[in-house]
Amino acid sequence: MSYRYILEPYKGIATRHTCPTCEQKKSFSRYIDTENKVSFPNHVGRCDREEKCGYHFIPKQYFEENPERRESFSDYQPTIQRSFSPMKEKEPSYIDSKLVESSLSCYPKNKLYQYLSSQLGEDETMKLMMKYKVGSAKHWEGATVFWQRDIAGRVRTGKVMLYDPESGKRVKHPYNHITWVHSLLKQENFNLKQCFFGEHLLASQSNLPVAIVESEKTALISSFYMPQFQWIATGGKHGCFNDENLQVLKARKTILFPDLGAWEDWQVKADKMKSLNIEVEIFDFLEKRATPEQRKEGYDIADFLLEAKQPTAILQDMIKRNPALKILMEEFGLVLDNSSKNRVNPRKKTGFRL
Numbered sequence: 140m141s142y143r144y145i146l147e148p149y150k151g152i153a154t155r156h157t158c159p160t161c162e163q164k165k166s167f168s169r170y171i172d173t174e175n176k177v178s179f180p181n182h183v184g185r186c187d188r189e190e191k192c193g194y195h196f197i198p199k200q201y202f203e204e205n206p207e208r209r210e211s212f213s214d215y216q217p218t219i220q221r222s223f224s225p226m227k228e229k230e231p232s233y234i235d236s237k238l239v240e241s242s243l244s245c246y247p248k249n250k251l252y253q254y255l256s257s258q259l260g261e262d263e264t265m266k267l268m269m270k271y272k273v274g275s276a277k278h279w280e281g282a283t284v285f286w287q288r289d290i291a292g293r294v295r296t297g298k299v300m301l302y303d304p305e306s307g308k309r310v311k312h313p314y315n316h317i318t319w320v321h322s323l324l325k326q327e328n329f330n331l332k333q334c335f336f337g338e339h340l341l342a343s344q345s346n347l348p349v350a351i352v353e354s355e356k357t358a359l360i361s362s363f364y365m366p367q368f369q370w371i372a373t374g375g376k377h378g379c380f381n382d383e384n385l386q387v388l389k390a391r392k393t394i395l396f397p398d399l400g401a402w403e404d405w406q407v408k409a410d411k412m413k414s415l416n417i418e419v420e421i422f423d424f425l426e427k428r429a430t431p432e433q434r435k436e437g438y439d440i441a442d443f444l445l446e447a448k449q450p451t452a453i454l455q456d457m458i459k460r461n462p463a464l465k466i467l468m469e470e471f472g473l474v475l476d477n478s479s480k481n482r483v484n485p486r487k488k489t490g491f492r493l
């Protein structure tokens with residue numbers, strides 16, 4: 140049996156690319172259509188660093204997200220069923236809750252904890268770690284594990300990353316320090332189905348609008364500054380936007396906060412969400428206002444929030460430049476309040492302080 144969509148065969152170095160997840164050069168193979176009718180975007184493919192990265196985005200996922208691009212889909216049989224290509228009918232696998240619980244410790248050594256404490260204070264950082272159930276991992280000294288805990292509280296996997304405690308940036312040299320708990324555990328037949336980071340929070344406080352960002356760290360920081368939203372992270376530009384993942388957002392007001400440079404991609408995601416009857420707005424403040432340096436650095440909302448000396452002024456500016464957000468805020472009953480020195484109780488619908 141032959142397959143229509145295959146990983147591009149090796150024909151010299153030009154056929155191997157930089158992985159969109161671990162950013163390793165020349166380690167990424169893209170999918171091609173042997174009939175030359177469908178051309179896939181660059182992130183549809185597989186990283187050959189199976190242990191360290193494991194990224195694998197198959198054509199089936201792409202067609203699920205972009206049904207209009209589907210062409211004689213019935214021809215398609217996935218060549219490989221592996222971690223990133225779970226069969227729909229199979230139940231997801233979960234990580235042992237004892238392992239997860241045991242990771243919720245050793246915070247003083249955790250480099251992300253150290254960084255956030257320097258920015259937000261230790262008490263507030265600890266609250267964030269508990270709220271999002273972020274753990275510590277020994278894989279690298281001081282590493283952080285972001286558990287993907289689904290809306291039912293079950294853990295799908297964990298992403299292990301290492302941060303620089305001074306800058307708060309991810310350690311990418313001599314290699315990108317990112318790996319996955321399910322790959323480290325080497326469990327047979329593990330059926331990976333990723334979910335949003337912070338998804339478990341959607342089970343409570345269902346009145347809060349949901350704010351979606353790319354990075355887990357950004358969700359933590361933004362949740363500190365803007366507790367009026369329920370912040371969750373996709374874990375990547377292309378993560379968590381298939382029909383199955385999006386089910387948890389049904390009947391929720393949702394606002395997307397793309398990183399600088401990702402706006403167009405997320406506009407496509409927003410359209411898709413609308414087609415699933417999810418109420419969604421996209422926040423384009425960063426895209427409209429960023430300086431060239433910020434653009435080069437690939438700023439996201441958390442970078443702006445951390446940098447802002449007067450966060451309230453920033454928010455007013457955001458609203459001035461983005462009337463859609465103002466409407467959204469008003470609809471949510473979020474009112475600007477310059478006088479308030481205290482952080483607003485998210486359940487109280489008066490006063491909004493950034």
Ligand SMILES: [Zn+2]
Nearest residue numbers: 158161186192
């Ligand atoms: Zn990779």
